[in-house]
Amino acid sequence: MSERVRRVGVADLGRRGLVGAVAVGAVLALAVAGLVAPGSAAGTLSQVLFDSGTLASALRLSVPIALAALGGIFAEKSGVINIGLEGLLIISAFSAVYAMDLVDSLWVAFGAGVLASTVLAGLFAVVCIEFRADQIIAGLAVWLIALGLAPFASQVVYGAPNTVSVRTPPSAADVVGGIPVVGDLQGALAAIPVVGALFDANVVVYLTLLAVGLSWHTLYRTRFGQWVRASGENPKALDTAGVSVSRVRYAAVLLSGVLSGLGGASLSLTLGQFTGNGPTMVNGKGFIAIVAYLFGNYNPVSAFLSTLLFAGLDALQIALQLRDVGVPNQLIRITPFVMVIVVLALVGRTRLPSAAGDHYESGEE
Amino acid sequence: MEPDRRRFLKALGVTGLAGLAGCGGGPSESTPTEGEDGAGDGDSGDGDGGDGDGDGMTETDTPGGTETTDAMTPGDVTHVGMVYATGGLGDGSFNDQAQQGLLQAADEFNVEYREAQPDESAQFSNFQQQFAESSDPDYDLVCCIGFLQTEALQTTSENYPDQNFMLVDSVVQADNVASYTFKEHEGSFLVGQLAGLLTARDFAAGAGETAGDSTNVGFVGGVESDLIGKFEAGFTAGAKEADEDVDVITNYVGDFNDPSGGREAALAMYDSGADVVYHAAGNTGTGVFRAAQDRGRFAIGVDRDQSVTKSSFGDVILASMVKRVDTSIFNSVESVVNDDFQGGSIVSLGLEGDGVDITYGQQLGSEIPQGAKDQVGESRTAIVDGDISVPSDPDNV
Numbered sequence: 142m143s144e145r146v147r148r149v150g151v152a153d154l155g156r157r158g159l160v161g162a163v164a165v166g167a168v169l170a171l172a173v174a175g176l177v178a179p180g181s182a183a184g185t186l187s188q189v190l191f192d193s194g195t196l197a198s199a200l201r202l203s204v205p206i207a208l209a210a211l212g213g214i215f216a217e218k219s220g221v222i223n224i225g226l227e228g229l230l231i232i233s234a235f236s237a238v239y240a241m242d243l244v245d246s247l248w249v250a251f252g253a254g255v256l257a258s259t260v261l262a263g264l265f266a267v268v269c270i271e272f273r274a275d276q277i278i279a280g281l282a283v284w285l286i287a288l289g290l291a292p293f294a295s296q297v298v299y300g301a302p303n304t305v306s307v308r309t310p311p312s313a314a315d316v317v318g319g320i321p322v323v324g325d326l327q328g329a330l331a332a333i334p335v336v337g338a339l340f341d342a343n344v345v346v347y348l349t350l351l352a353v354g355l356s357w358h359t360l361y362r363t364r365f366g367q368w369v370r371a372s373g374e375n376p377k378a379l380d381t382a383g384v385s386v387s388r389v390r391y392a393a394v395l396l397s398g399v400l401s402g403l404g405g406a407s408l409s410l411t412l413g414q415f416t417g418n419g420p421t422m423v424n425g426k427g428f429i430a431i432v433a434y435l436f437g438n439y440n441p442v443s444a445f446l447s448t449l450l451f452a453g454l455d456a457l458q459i460a461l462q463l464r465d466v467g468v469p470n471q472l473i474r475i476t477p478f479v480m481v482i483v484v485l486a487l488v489g490r491t492r493l494p495s496a497a498g499d500h501y502e503s504g505e506e
Numbered sequence: 507m508e509p510d511r512r513r514f515l516k517a518l519g520v521t522g523l524a525g526l527a528g529c530g531g532g533p534s535e536s537t538p539t540e541g542e543d544g545a546g547d548g549d550s551g552d553g554d555g556g557d558g559d560g561d562g563m564t565e566t567d568t569p570g571g572t573e574t575t576d577a578m579t580p581g582d583v584t585h586v587g588m589v590y591a592t593g594g595l596g597d598g599s600f601n602d603q604a605q606q607g608l609l610q611a612a613d614e615f616n617v618e619y620r621e622a623q624p625d626e627s628a629q630f631s632n633f634q635q636q637f638a639e640s641s642d643p644d645y646d647l648v649c650c651i652g653f654l655q656t657e658a659l660q661t662t663s664e665n666y667p668d669q670n671f672m673l674v675d676s677v678v679q680a681d682n683v684a685s686y687t688f689k690e691h692e693g694s695f696l697v698g699q700l701a702g703l704l705t706a707r708d709f710a711a712g713a714g715e716t717a718g719d720s721t722n723v724g725f726v727g728g729v730e731s732d733l734i735g736k737f738e739a740g741f742t743a744g745a746k747e748a749d750e751d752v753d754v755i756t757n758y759v760g761d762f763n764d765p766s767g768g769r770e771a772a773l774a775m776y777d778s779g780a781d782v783v784y785h786a787a788g789n790t791g792t793g794v795f796r797a798a799q800d801r802g803r804f805a806i807g808v809d810r811d812q813s814v815t816k817s818s819f820g821d822v823i824l825a826s827m828v829k830r831v832d833t834s835i836f837n838s839v840e841s842v843v844n845d846d847f848q849g850g851s852i853v854s855l856g857l858e859g860d861g862v863d864i865t866y867g868q869q870l871g872s873e874i875p876q877g878a879k880d881q882v883g884e885s886r887t888a889i890v891d892g893d894i895s896v897p898s899d900p901d902n903v
Contacts, residue, residue: 194777198770306818416789419763460774463755
């Protein structure tokens with residue numbers, strides 16, 4: 142058994158390396174093609190790929206997905222599969238816009254989004270941990286509750302499932318543009334060709350990057366992170382060590398509410414409106430987040446990178462539709478999905494935390 | 507480990523199915539209002555329907571109905587049944603526009619009506635039958651709004667050959683059904699021409715301005731379909747009419763409900779030099795307007811005057827391509843009142859007959875150069891007179 146596992150592991154590593162090498166090679170080839178033959182299809186592709194607008198777009202698209210994915214990591218690492226991320230995004234997206242409309246303060250708006258999402262996550266936690274409900278079913282309930290509640294609340298408040306428009310969060314240039322030296326520096330950095338977009342993004346992009354770093358640190362470099370991981374891998378050991386498994390799980394699920402709340406608030410506030418008909422403006426981003434963190438193997442940094450890959454392919458697809466590359470737009474539009482399937486098939490399996498999805502019964506009643 | 511994974515996969519499968527059901531259910535429900543006409547400001551949704559009436563129907567007596575002031579006898583009252591699209595009333599676009607036509611008819615003629623707001627597509631045939639079967643009152647006309655009702659009406663109209671129906675946005679070939687469609691391409695031609703004329707010159711108004719050195723305009727569509735293709739074809743043809751050198755870039759977001767996708771698509775267009783972007787993408791269009799404000803360029807709305815329904819974007823909305831669903835309702839009710847119902851007819855409302863038109867933005871309209879408006883007006887006349895024929899398929903532009 143262990144022999145087999147090891148061999149699979151090595152094969153995986155080989156495959157991952159191969160995929161990585163092919164990817165780097167392809168990008169380099171594209172760059173060369175772009176320089177040598179700017180008029181060709183490959184040239185167009187490389188122009189689009191290295192356009193800072195594409196990176197900017199990918200970063201913007203990543204924000205809600207990445208934040209929800211981080212939340213999902215904490216919950217699932219602690220042993221509670223939180224499939225309701227979508228619902229948490231929806232409820233926070235509405236709450237943030239509503240608060241913004243009421244008091245016109247970004248801090249309050251983000252706070253309201255986080256609060257709403259955390260309360261719903263808390264409800265989910267109580268149902269799962271206290272009352273031992275099936276996590277998947279409870280997670281679905283979270284999604285369905287939010288899917289019904291947010292448009293309904295909007296209907297009550299605004300008379301339509303869509304809210305009014307509110308002020309949007311500032312970009313880097315808005316924040317530091319007025320400061321003498323820093324503003325100039327920011328302007329200069331933003332003008333760098335390919336990566337300039339990193340220095341001229343909306344504040345929510347930096348918030349996301351910060352959250353990724355902090356999450357990684359918390360999960361792998363703090364005692365709380367150890368508890369979270371132990372709670373998902375071997376809750377009995379954690380219990381034996383004198384740490385309450387339920388408390389750790391409560392904390393982790395609430396944390397997933399906080400992070401998803403930031404994601405939902407970022408999504409709706411950057412657009413300045415919550416639109417609530419059909420699947421709402423969240424439109425499956427919470428489910429993509431689940432795929433992203435599974436793909437990233439529960440590592441916050443890898444999860445962010447896989448989010449960036451999805452979002453990047455989407456941004457690429459949008460930009461390519463506008464150029465004449467000799468391929469029908471319908472085909473271009475499905476490239477992100479095809480690529481994701483290819484990558485997922487090649488990169489290999491994700492290892493779930495051993496106790497994920499199981500209720501833990503402490504010995505003492 | 508193994509059983510865990512199996513359980514997880516099973517659960518994931520269940521979730522996936524539920525998710526699919528949710529996704530499948532959601533958009534298709536909103537399709538009749540937004541999807542299939544691709545437009546509107548997308549205020550439809552599930553929560554806004556019910557008036558609390560058990561069967562979802564509401565009886566409304568018109569002033570003229572109960573207190574008949576005209577010389578008509580009660581026997582002359584025309585009874586109209588309305589089956590709305592699933593978005594329900596209060597959607598700020600499709601259904602509300604349809605109701606407006608009904609109210610106008612009720613104002614002018616001796617009409618009593620009953621309204622049904624289905625929550626989902628499965629209820630269409632139920633409501634159609636209820637109206638068709640009713641003998642007290644005996645409905646003279648049953649109006650079916652939205653193209654998702656087509657299939658249900660196909661069956662219902664066969665089963666009730668003596669009942670008159672009218673259908674908006676689609677066609678049912680039956681002797682007792684009058685079908686009304688719209689020539690969205692004609693209205694789109696006019697806004698396309700406006701966009702083409704403005705991108706070729708330096709123009710600044712409200713929060714937007716055109717980039718002087720580029721002659722680009724963009725079109726953002728919801729989901730590829732024949733219907734949205736009509737918008738695209740008309741827009742492209744109009745832009746080319748203004749100036750053969752104008753480039754039209756198009757993007758289909760693949761969703762009527764994805765404002766962030768619409769925003770990215772429009773931002774990419776503005777960044778590549780587009781001055782004006784037209785959308786036929788429902789809620790996705792909100793993202794287009796947001797992008798216009800982000801970049802200080804212009805956008806064109808669809809279905810209703812979006813500088814009114816989306817007033818916070820009034821400083822970037824040059825004009826809107828309006829689609830007069832109310833006209834079709836009014837006309838068909840009028841035909842029934844006059845005993846002149848044209849069963850089996852297929853009416854396609856274009857610029858002629860006020861089915862579609864261009865409406866300039868409330869805020870920016872007055873700043874658009876009169877020369878451009880005049881040229882658009884000339885094209886309008888030419889299309890009505892048949893001197894310009896507007897393609898309805900983007901491949902034929």
